[in-house]
Amino acid sequence: MSNLQSTAPSSNNSPWLKQEIVDTAKLFGPIFLGQIATTATGVVDTVMAGAAGAQHLAGVSIGASFFWPTCLFVIGLALIIQPTVAQLRGAQDFKRIAPEVYLATVVILAVSVVLSIATCFLPYAFTLLPNVNQEMIYIGKWYLYTTAAGIPGFALFAIMRNYWEGLGITLPSSVFGFFALFINIPLNYIFIFGKFGAPELGGIGCGVATTLTVYLTVILMYFYVRTSPNFTRCRLFECTYHITFKQVKKYLMISTPLAFSTTIEMACFSLVAFFLAPFGPITIASHSVAMNVSGVIFMIPLSLASAVAIRVGACLGANNWKGADKAAKAAFVLGLIFYISYFSILFFFKENIVALYSSDSQVQILGATLLIFCLIYLLPENIMTVASGVVRGFKDTKTIFLITIFIYWVIGLPVGLVLCYGWVTSEPLSAQGFWIGFICALSSGCVLYTARIIYLFKRHYLPKTFTS
Secondary structure, eight states: OGGGTTTSOOOSSSOHHHHHHHHHHHHHHHHHHHHHHHHHHHHHHHHHHHHTOHHHHHHHHHHHHHHHHHHHHHHHHTTTHHHHHHHHHHTTOGGGHHHHHHHHHHHHHHHHHHHHHHHTTGGGGGGGSSSOOHHHHHHHHHHHHHHHTTHHHHHHHHHHHHHHHHTTOOHHHHHHHHHHHHHHHHHHHHHHHTOTTOOOOTHHHHHHHHHHHHHHHHHHHHHHHHHOGGGGGGOSSSSOOOOOHHHHHHHHHHHHHHHHHHHHHHHHHHHHHHHTGGGOHHHHHHHHHHHHHHHHHHHHHHHHHHHHHHHHHHHHHTTOHHHHHHHHHHHHHHHHHHHHHHHHHHHHHHHHHHHHHOOOHHHHHHHHHHHHHHHHHHHHHHHHHHHHHHHHHTTOHHHHHHHHHIIIIIIIHHHHHHHHTTSSSSSOOTHHHHHHHHHHHHHHHHHHHHHHHHHHHHTTOOOHHHHO
8 A cells, every 4th residue: 555655755865855846746736726626616606696696696705704614614623634644644553544534523523513503593694784685685695504504515525535635645636626616517507597497596506506516526525435445444434433522522622723723814814805895895806806816826835735734744653753854844945936936927917817807997006016915925825834734744733723813813913904094104005004914924924833843843842632
């Protein structure tokens, strides 16, 4: 089963950097394609809902603003599976992988069911909005109901994906990601526009299609992990295991910080649009363009962070500290190469990129200006995200949680507010103020993560969560 071991760096004295970059890139590629497919699914929903009318698009947007933070919390609970499986693989302790993933599955599914039910009560918040279009609210409410039913499916998707990625098998992530994308398109068409005898649901049909897509995908994923020869030594779902309250508590203590970190970060960026509302639609639209571009590019360091978390976790499981150090350094070099590449594209084609989003001349001017801030922002984001992947390889989730809260809610958002509204400057900086705030936040994150990584490697320190 060499395919389950090939992602741990060797400790020989051959020219290592080039080989490390190649090995990391092999993991990175399929993970990145899977992330792109997932992002594209959201874009398809937006475009197809918009084709049904502005009210349907607005309703889907309102429902999605409640659904995705909840869903991301569940997905965040599964992130710790990846370094845990990588650690056990590195230690050649394959017999413990299935029980560990079984524990995670039981805990995450239980949480997902509770959150699925709780999400159905969120539409009551819509009644607090004054003077809003009732049809839009009706669409948003039922979109939320239909997608809430899919939260356990998203949980299973995340569990199985992190399981095989922890084993160093990343190709299925892109295969199943694109499968979900390709079936989501016809399902949207059927339920939004009422084709082939289905009811015409408009924006609500997006929710139905999303839930059907995730369950059809996880059914195929289940048969894959049950039958593929890649998993012979650590097959999932062959039997049940006894679970104690102590095990559940320990898993939640490790995984919950990652889940909250993911949700907190998203909530922080979501609030920016709210705070920019007084500056008018041009400012909000321009900011949204820059954030969308940043979000697409973010898939690169995010995927690289997953790759380095797998490699570092596998090395530490094998007690190969030099290999873990080499894997971390190679990931930072590869991240810098990626940054130079997309910096060049954004710098020279920023006006053309903004024009793809809007034909409004004012949006194009301000949007191009904000992309300059985005270029600066992307450097610390790249470094910090990769660094967080290294720390995740140590299963040091508490550090990730504390740094996330500090940089976004103590530095990023307050600095952004002060500059946005001109409380310490001669005039308000509007959206530029928030970009400066988040540049400060991410730069601080780079320093904090770097200091933590140096400490971990210099002292050969493994957090208690690594061996739990």
